[in-house]
Amino acid sequence: MADSKYLVGVFDDGDELLHAVEDIRHQGVKIHEAYTPFAIHGLDKALGYSFPRMGVAAFLFGITGTCCALLLTFWTMGVDWPINVGGKNFFPFPTNIPIVFELTVLLAAFGMSFTFFFMEDLGPTSKPIIFDVRSTDDKFVLAIDLAKNKLSENEISKLLKESGASEVNVKEI
C-alpha cells in the first residue's frame, strides 16, 4: 500500500544537482532529501539546513562527564576509602584531573555518536529508504515528496528535467 508518493530526479553530476536544488527551491518546491555518493560542498546550505547543534550536545555530555568523574574520585578517594599517598591531602585536586579529562572526553564522544545515530535514525533496527540504489555509486539523486507540495506531479517533473535531471522516476513507499 502506497502511503506516500515521491518524485525521484537522477542527476549525472554533483554540480548539476547543486544548481538544481537551488533552482527548484527557488520555485517554492519542498525537497525531501538529496542523496549523493560523496559529500558536495555547499549542498547543506543550498538545501536550507541550519547548522547542526551537535556542539551543544557535546558540551552537555562533556560537562556530565566532568561532574561524574569529580564525584567518583571524590567519593572513592576522599570519603569512602581515603588512602594516604605520599602524605598528600586525601582529595588532592591535581591528581584527579586526568580521570576528569578522560571521562569528559569519553562521555562527550559517546554522547555525540549516539545522539547522531538517534537523530539520523541509524542503527540495527532502522530500515533506510533507498530511492535509487545508484546513489551509492555514481548518480546524484533528489527526492521530492508530492504530498507536501502544491505543484502537480507533471509540473515538478518538468522542473526537474529543465534543471538537468537525466531521468525522473516515481517511487511509492
Added chain:
Amino acid sequence: MAHSTHEIPSTEERFEFKSETKRNLIIAALIGVVMVAIGSFLLSKGWSIGVWESHGGEHAAVGHESAGHGEHGSEHGVTLFARIIANIWMNSVYFLGISIVGAFFIAYNYIAKAGWSSSIKRVAEAMPSFVIVPGLILIILMALPSTRHIVMHWTHDGIMNPSSEHYDKIIAGKAWYLNLPFYFVRLIAYIVVWYFGWKAIRKYSLLEDEMGGLENYYKGRNASKLFMVFFAVTASTSAWDLSMVIDTHWFSTMFGWYHLASWHVAGLATMMLIILLLKDQGYLKIVNESHLHDLGKFIFGFSVFWTYVWFSQYLLIFYANLPEETIYFRERFTGFQGRYWWPFHISLVLNFFFPFLILMARNSKRRPTFLKLGSVSVIIGHWFDFYQMHMPGIAKDQGGIGIIEWGTTLTFASLFIYFVANELSKANLYPKNHPFLEESMHHDI
C-alpha cells in the same frame, strides 16, 4: 546564487604606514623608557604604585629610614637593577617568540601544502622582522658580565671551580652544556639562523609577486623545510637556554614543549589581532569568516595544548613530590612573600579558562569581537606566563608589577608594531601570484 559566486576582491592592496603612526609609535616607545626610569626612581625612594611590589618597597623604605644607606642602599640598587634587567630579558624572550612564530606558521603551512592560509600569509611573514631586536638585546645582556650575572646564576665566578667557595657541584656537572663559549654559539645561531631562514622564505615570496609561476613556491617550500628542521631542535634548546637555565638547578623534560606552546599560541593570537585590526581599517577584504574561523580554531586548540603541556609538567612534579623539583613551584606559590602567586594563577585563567569558554562555540570563532577578546586574553596571559617563568629566578624578592613592567612592555610592543607595520607596508598585502591564492579566496567551511 549564494554558494558559488563569492565576491572576489581585488588582489592589489597596499598597507600604508603613515608617518603620523610612525611618530606616535616612537613616542610610545620613548614613554615606555621614561616610565621605567620614573618607576625605578620612585621605588628607590621607597614609593610603590604597582601591585605585589609593596613589601619590597617597604623593605627599601625601612632601609633608607634607618640611616644605613651606605651598604644597604647599594645592595638595594643592585636588586632593583635586577628587576629592570629581568623585565628586559623577559620581554625580549616573549617578543622573540611571538615574532619567530610568524615564520614557523608559514613553514608548517608550506610543508602541509595548506591553501587557506595564503590569504593571511603576508601578516605572518611580516612578524619575524622584529626577531633581530630582541635577539640583539639578549646577546648584549649575555655579553655584559654585570647583566649576565644577574640573569644567569651559572655564570658566577668560581661556581664550577672545586677549590672556590662558590663551588656548586650540581651546576658544575652541567658545565659541558652551560659554558659561555657554547652558550654564545647557540644563542647567536638561534638569532642568525631564524632571522635568515625567515629572510629566505620572505625573499622567494616577494620574488613570486614579481615573476609568478611555481618556481619560487617550490623554493619557498624547500626553505621552509630547512627552517623547520632547524626550528624543531632549537625551539626546545632555546627554551632551555633562554628560560629554564635561569633556575639553574631545576630542570624539566617538558619545558621545551611548554615554552614552544606558549610562544606559538601567543604568536597566533598576535597574528589574529593584526588581521582583525587591518580588517577594521578596511584592508584584507579577501579574509572572510572562514579564515578567521580556522585561525580561531588554531588559537583555541593551542591554548588547550599549552594547558595540557603545562599541566603534564605540573602534575608529575606534584605527584612525585621530590624537593629539588617542587622548589620551582614553591617559589611561585609561597616563595618571596607569595608575590608570584597571583601572576601564576592569572596566567592559568587568561590562557586556558577564558579563551576555552569564549572560543568554544563555532559562532564565536567567526565573530571579530569574540576573537579579539580571546586573542587579547591569550596575549596578556602569556605575558604573565613568561613573567612567572623568569621573574622568580632573576628579580627574586624585588619582583612586582608596576610602572617598570608597564613601561618595558610598552616599549617592546611599540617597537614590535613599528617593525611589523613597516614590513607589511613593503609588499602587497596578498601574495598575488601564490598558486593557492585562488583556493584561499573561496575558502568556505
